[in-house]
Amino acid sequence: MSHPLTTPLSLALQQAGRQGHLPQTLADVTITPLYAALGAEVTGLDANRPLSPALVRALKKALDEHHILIFKRQQLSDAALLAFATYFGAVFRPPEDVPVLASAARDGIPPDVVPVANVAGGYTGNGELHPHIDHQWTPLPSAGSLLYALEVPAEGGDTSWYNLNAAYEALDADTKARIDGLQLITYNPFLRGPGQQRPLYRTPDIEPLGPGFAHPLVRTHPSSGKPVLFLSARAEVELVGVAPEAGAALIAQLREHVTQPRFRYQHKWQVGDIVHWDNQATLHARTAFAQNERRVLKRVSLAGSRPF
Numbered sequence: 001m002s003h004p005l006t007t008p009l010s011l012a013l014q015q016a017g018r019q020g021h022l023p024q025t026l027a028d029v030t031i032t033p034l035y036a037a038l039g040a041e042v043t044g045l046d047a048n049r050p051l052s053p054a055l056v057r058a059l060k061k062a063l064d065e066h067h068i069l070i071f072k073r074q075q076l077s078d079a080a081l082l083a084f085a086t087y088f089g090a091v092f093r094p095p096e097d098v099p100v101l102a103s104a105a106r107d108g109i110p111p112d113v114v115p116v117a118n119v120a121g122g123y124t125g126n127g128e129l130h131p132h133i134d135h136q137w138t139p140l141p142s143a144g145s146l147l148y149a150l151e152v153p154a155e156g157g158d159t160s161w162y163n164l165n166a167a168y169e170a171l172d173a174d175t176k177a178r179i180d181g182l183q184l185i186t187y188n189p190f191l192r193g194p195g196q197q198r199p200l201y202r203t204p205d206i207e208p209l210g211p212g213f214a215h216p217l218v219r220t221h222p223s224s225g226k227p228v229l230f231l232s233a234r235a236e237v238e239l240v241g242v243a244p245e246a247g248a249a250l251i252a253q254l255r256e257h258v259t260q261p262r263f264r265y266q267h268k269w270q271v272g273d274i275v276h277w278d279n280q281a282t283l284h285a286r287t288a289f290a291q292n293e294r295r296v297l298k299r300v301s302l303a304g305s306r307p308f
């Protein structure tokens with residue numbers, strides 16, 4: 001009778017693999033583009049288990065192409081979410097010169113695994129109902145984030161992403177020429193008190209909100225090299241060197257443009273979903289939900305680079 005050629009060592013390695021110690025490889029995983037605008041689903045991957053370097057490279061490439069990656073049916077501790085996220089980059093740390101983010105971290109909100117939740121200790125508000133780019137008003141906006149769903153409402157509380165590369169490509173040649181080389185200052189939206197009205201852009205009767213930062217309105221994606229219309233639809237902004245009225249009109253026109261449904265994918269969360277998004281190529285926003293329902297997600301943001 002013949003026996004399979006299994007040595008004790010390979011048997012031990014196989015068992016270790018089942019227990020989660022062997023890295024997953026490209027062969028374990030399928031990456032399926034899902035939507036015209038953006039998004040791909042990754043199946044066959046267990047975010048609790050290690051990833052091979054080639055698999056990490058393939059996932060990063062897929063993120064560059066599709067801008068969001070969806071992983072379903074995951075079950076992760078905070079530490080495991082953090083470990084999974086750091087395959088894709090270093091963790092974003094709130095800059096010391098952004099008082100609200102830094103003090104939130106000091107006040108006990110974990111800076112690395114942020115509870116995005118409408119329950120005690122959660123960190124959420126109404127600002128994210130408007131399409132935005134995270135940390136755009138800082139010198140080094142985050143490269144992306146991973147958001148992991150633990151509890152979701154029956155209705156609403158979806159998250160939408162908008163593809164800012166497709167939005168740029170769809171502009172007419174005149175508009176592309178007009179915005180080429182422009183710098184946009186984005187102001188920190190958190191410095192205005194809670195509940196106060198946030199204007200969409202600066203008007204003569206409103207003082208700027210304090211710390212803001214100028215970045216190219218059209219940035220080059222640091223990995224794909226593609227042009228991205230790097231404009232939030234929520235924060236107060238100002239175009240450098242453009243007369244206020246003309247600047248406001250241009251911004252309003254561009255905001256209308258980037259938030260068209262043809263650039264959007266809207267995600268209906270299920271418990272166990274992780275969505276990894278590229279903050280350098282997308283806007284995102286949450287839809288409303290009944291506040292008597294619990295919605296608990298955990299987020300890890302990744303450090304970004306200076307837009308150019």
Ligand SMILES: O=C(O)CCC(=O)C(=O)O
Pocket residue numbers: 116128134145147157158159284285286287297299
């Ligand atoms: O809660 C959400 O769906 C999105 C929240 C958000 O904007 C973020 O975590 O950056």
Ligand SMILES: [Fe+2]
Pocket residue numbers: 128132133134284
């Ligand atoms: Fe956000």
